[in-house]
Amino acid sequence: MTLLAERRPTRPAHPLRPEYRRGFAPLAGAAVLVTLLVSLAIVAVTWQGGWAETRDRAHFGAVLLGIPLALAAGCWQGGREHRRGTGELLRTSVRGSLSRFLAAALPVAAWVVAGHLAAAGLALLATWYCATGDSPYLVVPLTDAVLLGCAALAGHVVGRVVPWRLAAPLLAIGGYVVLGVLSYDHRGALSHLSPLLDSWPEEVQVWWRPPAMTAWLGGLTLAAVLAHAARRRATALLPLVAATAAAVLLTQTGEGLTRPNPVSLRQVCDTSTTPQICVNARYEKLLPQITDALSGLTGRLEGVRNVPVRFADGRGPQRADEVGLPSVDSLGWSVVRGRLVDPERFAWEAGMALVGRGDCSRTEPEPAATDAAVEHYLAPSPTEAYFDRLDARGDAESRAGLKARQEARARLLAMDEERRREWLSEYFATATGCDASGVPAL
Structure with a gap:
């Protein structure tokens, strides 16, 4: 006799599972993910490798592109009942209006947040392997995720109130315009209410701005949801008061929302x-590359007096014993994905900072040839050979200038090490002045 195994009763699927797994909500999350990834990939060389640059670029895309998309997605989902003609039928449900609202709105909000977090996570991974220093800024993408979820819920309210198919794209366009005006109108106090943080990579927001911004926009969203769907609409006053208090705090603080x-x-x-x-220190991991790029220059200056104590990559005024290091903070130019693009040119720019420390240029033939000889000895220009060829084919004056430069280079290179160190010490004693008479002759 065969024994039939008893089947356990299967647990019924949650009624909201189809909303999360199929339909419009996953498409909305995918649209946010693709849009943000494309906006990041187009300008990847300008942020990849710098944690602050990654933070700012991901934040810029999340606010100016993600929030309008979230508004449109929520609005389209909110207008579903009008398009299907099921509004009257759903109002006969035993569920309350707020429960019905959240059941329809939360899947889109959750997928929008998931799409943004996935894009932000991929951006952080893209910087992690080539980071130049510093550390990730996780509070910004987490705050942006909350704001995108609020935008989806607010859009859902608009979709329910405005039964028009064009409401979603028009809401997205309007949201983009409002965000742009608030973000770039630096003269008005309302600009500080924008979720787009106007800061430099050398700045961070004060610790309380993320919760204040969340209270400001989240409070407005919650007030709108409660005013639309709650049984007791007067409860919308509580989040509205919180949003007002946060808005006053943000506008009154003004420029103090960021700090170095x-x-x-x-x-x-x-x-x-x-x-x-x-x-x-933001580029600490670049130091070995920079040291290697300048190794030829610094090796030739060993034992030479009257040179600056250091190359300084500071943001403040330089001291008298410092000279500026070529810029490394414009990612995508001198540094790409954590690597110096052109070490030879970097060394030449550092050498030019040593030779040209004065506020004037020496145009007299002999001092100009001497400066060019020192430049050639320390770190030749990558384009030096090209311009030499041009001068060799030029007029008599160009050929004479080329001959003077070549002779000065040859005399400097012909010196023995000790004599050259003494001569360079005398030369750098005059490098900060414009008086050509003090320049030692070659």
């Missing part, structure tokens, strides 16, 4: 070279 990043106020130095090499 403590990391950007610190320098990391390699003291084994002459001059020493110091970079901003």
Whole structure:
């Protein structure tokens, strides 16, 4: 006799599961993810490798692109009952109006948030492997996720109130315009109510701005939801009061919403070279590459007097014993994905900062040829050979200038090491002045 196994009764699926797994909500999340990833990928070289740059670029896309998309997605979902003609039928349900609202709105909000967090996470991963220093800023994408969820819920309210198919795209366009005006109208106090944080990579927001911004926009959203769907609509006054208090705090604080990043106020130095090499702590991991790029220049200056003590990548005024290091804070130009793009040019710019420390240029033939000889000895220009060829095919004056430069280079290179160090010491004693008479002759 065969024994038939008793089947356990299957647990019924949650009625909201289809909303989360199929339909419009996953498409909305995918649209947010793709849009943000494309906006990040187009300009990847300008942020990849810098944590602050990654933070700002992801935040920019989340606010100016993600929030309008979330508004449109929520609005389209909210208008579903009007399009299907099921509004009267759903109002006969035993569920309350707020429960019905959340059942329809939360799937879209959740998927929109998931799409944004996935894009932000991929951006952080793209910077992690080539980061130049500093550390991730996780509070910003988490705050943006809350704001995108609020935008989806607010859009759902508009979709229920405005039974028009064009309401969703028009709401997205209107949201983009309002965000743009608030974000870039720096003269008005209302600009501080914008979720787009206007800051530099060297700045961070004060610790209480994220919760204040969440209270401001979240309070408005919750007030709108309660005023539309709650049984007791007077409860909408509580979040409205909280939003008003947060708005007053943001507008009254004004420019004080950001402060200098403590990391950007610190320098990391390699003291084994002459001059020493110091970079901003935000680019600490670039220091070995920079030291290697300048190794030829610093090696030739070993034992030479009257040179600056250090190359400084500072953000404040330089001291008398410092000279500026070529810029590394414009990602996508000198630094791409954590690597120096052109070490040879970087070394030449550093050498030019040493030679041209004065506020004037020496145009007299002999001092100009001497400066060019020192530049050639320390770190030749990557375009030096090209311009030499142009001068060789030029007029008599160009050919004479080329001959003077070549002779000056040859005389400097022909010196023995000790004599050259003494001569360079005398030369750098005059490097900060414009008086050509003090320049030692070659």
